[in-house]
Amino acid sequence: MLYTAEILTIGNELLTGRTVNTNASYIASRLTLMGFSVRRITAIRDELEEIASVIKEILGRSPAIVVVSGGLGPTYDDMTAEGIAKGLxxxxxxxxxxxxxxxEKYQTRGLPLTQERLKMALLPEGAKPIRNEAGIAPGFTLNVNGTDIVATPGVPREMESVLESFLNHMLTRRPPVYYYEESFLVRGVMESTLAPHIKGIVKETGVYIKTHPKGHETSEPYLEVQIAYSGENPDRVKEIVRSVKERVKAVVRELGGTLDRVQNP
Amino acid sequence: MLYTAEILTIGNELLTGRTVNTNASYIASRLTLMGFSVRRITAIRDELEEIASVIKEILGRSPAIVVVSGGLGPTYDDMTAEGIAKGLxxxxxxxxxxxxxxxEKYQTRGLPLTQERLKMALLPEGAKPIRNEAGIAPGFTLNVNGTDIVATPGVPREMESVLESFLNHMLTRRPPVYYYEESFLVRGVMESTLAPHIKGIVKETGVYIKTHPKGHETSEPYLEVQIAYSGENPDRVKEIVRSVKERVKAVVRELGGTLDRVQNP
Structure with missing residues (x-):
């Protein structure tokens, strides 16, 4: 059974290009390493109807988990909790x-709980809050028809704190799958020359191999070759990745290429 | 009339978190500065059916432009052209x-046009290629029911080359809108304290104001305040942004905050 995941990042700053979406790649990487298959990452604006409708779309695809990031703070444009409630x-x-x-966070410092501060405790009915150790706005989670929804703040260190707390203590179903990848660098072989050989190895082994061009195809061919696999047995997964890596390296040598600094030997 | 835009980035490396999606923020920023309103950014895997179905979803929302990035190369997992064709x-x-x-790029260097290389010239029927000055795989564009679809390679400098060429020479409808923003930094005022004042100014002026927390809400409040507006007259847009900025600064001073280094005075 495939444990699929989706990521929804909310914030106008992502849509204007003001902010590079490093939250999405952090979450994607964390979920991938746990054995989830991240199927889609979506970024939308701080708009109530849009959040509600995208939440519905995502739940219609029944992922095992949806991580939502951004829009939990005290300002007028923080409307993720309300949008999720509406979508559900x-x-x-x-x-x-x-x-x-x-x-605890405001009153013990002598600060009143104003309307803007109270807003951060308004959650969809049935949600469980997740303590934010790195800031103020709590995250929250709820399980809907088998999908774990987890909402985290958008400030990166607060997102990380809430996400880790969720993954370590509150996740409903943990994938029994181990993901592993290795990469190496190749000089002097064009991507289009290596392509048919890689296609053959992928077809035969079922292992994922991707070439990432770093130089220029014809004038200065330089590629990163990534080999990834997942399965239940970590030792077996690593062994398969490494044996496929040796096969690809042998092909590269036959084609007259040189192996550059190996990133994770 | 609103000129809406969507961005679709394709590549497994985005979904595993291996690659931070800087293409999406580059494209979003470029489109925003031209006056488009970017509504959604989607990242999906190199999967034929998934690409076809997301293209259909996006066209169902009738944006003025969709920029697609990634998956135009010579390898077995480059299937964006085929996916777009299928979706259409x-x-x-x-x-x-x-x-x-x-x-021109291969044969003039004495390199044969193998099947993998020829694949890069297979485009959806009716598409117009866009020359790739920074690499090999051409981009392409086609207009479907008023939506400009433009597909670019995923390697950043190739994406930029193809996108710029499209925006400067092939865009069907250019928004008659100018976008402008300014930011400044505030120390010593909590986001939740500033929130009701900003809400009032936004409501009254229609100008977009967002606070980006950079420190810690209660122990070390530090915010970036962003003020953005768009309209047909560039001078008027700048004037409005600057006058709202002065109003927010006055509120900050009243609340006992200090203005830190101004980023774009």
């Missing part, structure tokens, strides 16, 4: 545990 | 102009 046809309610966390 | 119910055909470009 649930009410937005004051969550007592989240409220306790906010009280 | 068009045939994939050998394009004579693209073939001429490949002949």
């Amino acid at each position: 046809d649930r009410k937005l309610v004051m969550n007592e545990d989240a409220l306790r966390e906010l009280r | 119910d068009r045939k994939l055909v050998m394009n004579e102009d693209a073939l001429r470009e490949l002949r």
